[in-house]
Amino acid sequence: MTKIRTSLLVAAAVATLAIPTLASAARMWMLPSETMFAGNGDEWATVDFAISSDLFYFDHPAQPFEPVLFAPDGTQAQVENKAKGRLRTTFDVHLTQKGTYKVAVLTNAVFGSYMLNGEEKRLPRGVTAETLAQAIPAGATDVKTSETNGRVETFLTAGVPTDTVFKPTGKGLEMVPLTHPNDLVSGEAATFQFLLDGKPAANLPVAVIAGGVRYSGALKEISAKTGADGKVTVTLPDSGMYWLNVTTAPPRPAPAAEGAPKGPPPPRPARIDNYVATLEVLGA
Amino acid sequence: MQIRHSLILTGVAAVGAGAASPALAETLDLTVTIPRMSVAEYHSPYVAIWLEKEGAAPRTLSVWYDIDKPKNGGTKWLRDIRLWWRASGRTLQFPADGISGATRAPGTHKLSLPAGKLGNGAYTLVVEAARESGGRETVRLPVTVSGGKGSAKAAGTAELGAVALTVKP
Numbered sequence: 001m002t003k004i005r006t007s008l009l010v011a012a013a014v015a016t017l018a019i020p021t022l023a024s025a026a027r028m029w030m031l032p033s034e035t036m037f038a039g040n041g042d043e044w045a046t047v048d049f050a051i052s053s054d055l056f057y058f059d060h061p062a063q064p065f066e067p068v069l070f071a072p073d074g075t076q077a078q079v080e081n082k083a084k085g086r087l088r089t090t091f092d093v094h095l096t097q098k099g100t101y102k103v104a105v106l107t108n109a110v111f112g113s114y115m116l117n118g119e120e121k122r123l124p125r126g127v128t129a130e131t132l133a134q135a136i137p138a139g140a141t142d143v144k145t146s147e148t149n150g151r152v153e154t155f156l157t158a159g160v161p162t163d164t165v166f167k168p169t170g171k172g173l174e175m176v177p178l179t180h181p182n183d184l185v186s187g188e189a190a191t192f193q194f195l196l197d198g199k200p201a202a203n204l205p206v207a208v209i210a211g212g213v214r215y216s217g218a219l220k221e222i223s224a225k226t227g228a229d230g231k232v233t234v235t236l237p238d239s240g241m242y243w244l245n246v247t248t249a250p251p252r253p254a255p256a257a258e259g260a261p262k263g264p265p266p267p268r269p270a271r272i273d274n275y276v277a278t279l280e281v282l283g284a
Numbered sequence: 285m286q287i288r289h290s291l292i293l294t295g296v297a298a299v300g301a302g303a304a305s306p307a308l309a310e311t312l313d314l315t316v317t318i319p320r321m322s323v324a325e326y327h328s329p330y331v332a333i334w335l336e337k338e339g340a341a342p343r344t345l346s347v348w349y350d351i352d353k354p355k356n357g358g359t360k361w362l363r364d365i366r367l368w369w370r371a372s373g374r375t376l377q378f379p380a381d382g383i384s385g386a387t388r389a390p391g392t393h394k395l396s397l398p399a400g401k402l403g404n405g406a407y408t409l410v411v412e413a414a415r416e417s418g419g420r421e422t423v424r425l426p427v428t429v430s431g432g433k434g435s436a437k438a439a440g441t442a443e444l445g446a447v448a449l450t451v452k453p
Contacts, residue, residue, distance in 0.1 A: 036369065038360045160374050183370065282366050 028276055029243055030067075030103060030154040031056045031211075032093075035182050035280040039159025043095045047079075047103060047154065050088040055243045056211045056278075058087035065089055065105045070165040072099025072158075079103070099162035100182060105152040106172075110135075111268070112145035146268040149173070154278040157182035170198035173246060173273035184236060184281045191233045194246050196273060200230030204246050208234055211241040239283035246275045310432050310451050312345065312397040316411055317445030320390040321418075328387035329415040329443055330361060332368035335399065336408040342371040344380075345397045348387045351379060364414040367422055371410075392445075402429050402451070409436065413443040423447045 031048045049067065051060040062084050071077040082091040093101060108128045113120055114136055127135045129147055136143055149172045155165075161180045168174045179190035194201040208222040226232045226246065236242055249272045256262050318329065331348040347365070350358030359378045363369045378384060382398075407427050414420040421443035425436040432453030439446045 036363050036366075038363050039374070040356070040360055043360065185370070282370070 026051050026053060026060055027055060027209075027243060027245070028105075028107075028150065028152050029056060030105065030152055030278050031241065032103075032154050032156055032278065032280070035154070035156050036282065037095050037156065037158040039095075039098045041096055041098075041158075043158060045093045045095065045156050046090065047093060048088045048090050049105060049152070054213050055209055056241060057214060060087070062086060062088050065107070067091055068104045068106065069093060070102040070104065072097045072101060072162050072164055074164050074167075077101075093156060095156060095158045098159040099157065100165055100180070101156045101158075102165035103154050103156070105150075107148075107150035107152075109148045110145050111148070112143065114140040114144070115142040116140050146270055146272065148272045148274070150274045150276070152276040155181045168195050168198055170195075172197065173201060173248065173275040175246075175275060175277060178231070181277065181279050184279060186236060186239050186281050186283050189233050189235045191231055192244075194226050194230045194232070194275065196230075196248065200228065201226055201246070201248070202228045202230055204230075204248060205251070206232045206234070207245045208236065209243045209245075210236075210238065211243065236279070236281045239281050242279045242281060244275075244277045244279055248273045308401060310399045310402045310429070310453060312395075312399045312409065313450040313452060314395045314397060314409070315392055315446070315448045316395065317392045317439075317447070318388060318390045318413070319440075319443070319445045323418070325417050327416040327418070328389055329413040329418070330365050330387065331411065331413045332365040332373065333395075333397070333409070333411050334368055334372055336371070336410060337405065342410075344368070344372045344376060344383055345399070346385060346395065347373070347378075347380070347383050348385045349378075351384055351386050361414075361416070364416075364420070365412050366414065366420060368410070368412050399451070402432070404430050407434075409449050411440075411444060411447050413440070415443055419443050425449050427451060 028051050033046045037043045049065055050058050050062060052058060064084055067079050069077045069079050079091040079093055082089070093103060095101060110123060110127045110129055110132050112123045116137060116139060123135055123145070132145065151172055151174065153175070161182050166176050168176055174195045176193045176195060178193060184190050194204060204226045206224040206226060210220060213219055222234055224232050224234055250266065250269065253266060314333070316331070332344065333346040334342050334344045336342045347362070349362055356378065362373055362378065365373065407429055409425040409427060410422060412420070412422040419442050421440045423438050423440045423444050425438045425447060427434045427436040427449060429451050432451065434451040435449060437446070437448045
């Protein structure tokens with residue numbers, strides 16, 4: 001009986017961890033109503049933000065995320081009409097300038113444990129790098145932490161695409177597109193560079209998945225790796241919305257063979273960075 | 285000063301080209317058929333007509349949209365002529381002299397578009413139609429222009445009917 005309870009607790013803990021890591025089955029994403037605008041100074045996009053197993057359907061509880069809007073002139077602008085439903089967070093973007101906007105949701109979570117009075121304690125949910133110091137009581141020893149940084153982005157262009165919003169901050173995993181994300185055409189190669197703390201993010205797995213799997217039946221995932229220069233080139237075969245994910249998380253170990261003794265789970269790296277972009281490909 | 289200089293050079297080039305061929309500019313005679321449809325809701329399509337040449341910027345020749353909407357409101361939907369928008373439309377200001385025109389009803393429309401001096405070579409004339417509450421279709425007409433002449437024909441299957449082009453000096 002005790003044994004079952006323990007394994008249930010472990011499963012619950014894993015599920016909690018899985019949400020922000022993005023590397024698990026649950027995927028974090030934004031979905032803009034459209035990405036290409038005339039640029040008349042008074043246009044609106046509405047954007048959904050959600051976590052789900054399949055793209056792009058709402059099937060997980062919504063999280064209270066704060067989107068950050070970067071305007072073409074280099075300033076930060078406010079999103080409007082933000083609301084959190086049961087399954088999604090939604091907000092509007094008022095496109096008043098010409099050029100490319102970037103919407104980003106940045107997440108940070110610290111997981112871990114410590115020993116206190118001879119007992120192992122887990123960090124509570126919702127601890128971030130900022131609040132970590134307060135979350136660990138005085139006298140705690142053997143503090144083990146793992147930090148996960150997430151960056152979820154999408155792009156909207158009014159008129160001619162511009163590049164101001166792609167200036168990297170030098171923090172975490174970021175994308176610098178060589179092919180503009182609002183200038184993608186089906187069947188044409190697109191190249192993006194990824195930076196980790198401002199330096200080329202080499203040899204990282206890149207996954208690209210088209211939306212609509214519920215009706216197409218096939219996942220048709222495109223797998224690639226960044227080169228030594230952090231660049232990756234992918235060809236998106238059809239029109240539609242795509243989810244792109246790059247992660248520094250180590251690949252999950254293959255499941256143990258039937259009857260084989262289960263080894264201990266691999267240690268969690270001290271830091272994991274995830275990048276997600278939603279890209280719209282308009283047809284040829 | 286520099287501007288004047290380049291204008292003079294262009295003038296010389298045009299005269300040079302003119303010496304080889306008597307015409308200084310070609311005209312594109314075009315027929316475009318907008319198919320009649322039996323649908324619950326019909327709006328005349330937005331249409332863009334442009335000319336492509338490898339290595340050169342695509343050139344918009346004609347765009348049909350709701351030019352009479354107040355506050356230039358019809359321009360909002362120009363991006364739905366999707367290929368053209370990316371190729372050329374988004375760099376233009378609307379209304380555009382000699383390019384903007386009203387949408388056209390189903391039927392065959394004859395156009396005569398001044399194309400400037402084309403020169404010999406391979407071109408592609410592209411017609412793209414996007415209909416509100418309807419579909420979108422592109423018809424491409426590859427044409428070889430030689431001595432100021434050339435012709436091509438193609439047809440769409442849904443949003444565009446037959447399209448025929450004659451290039452004349």
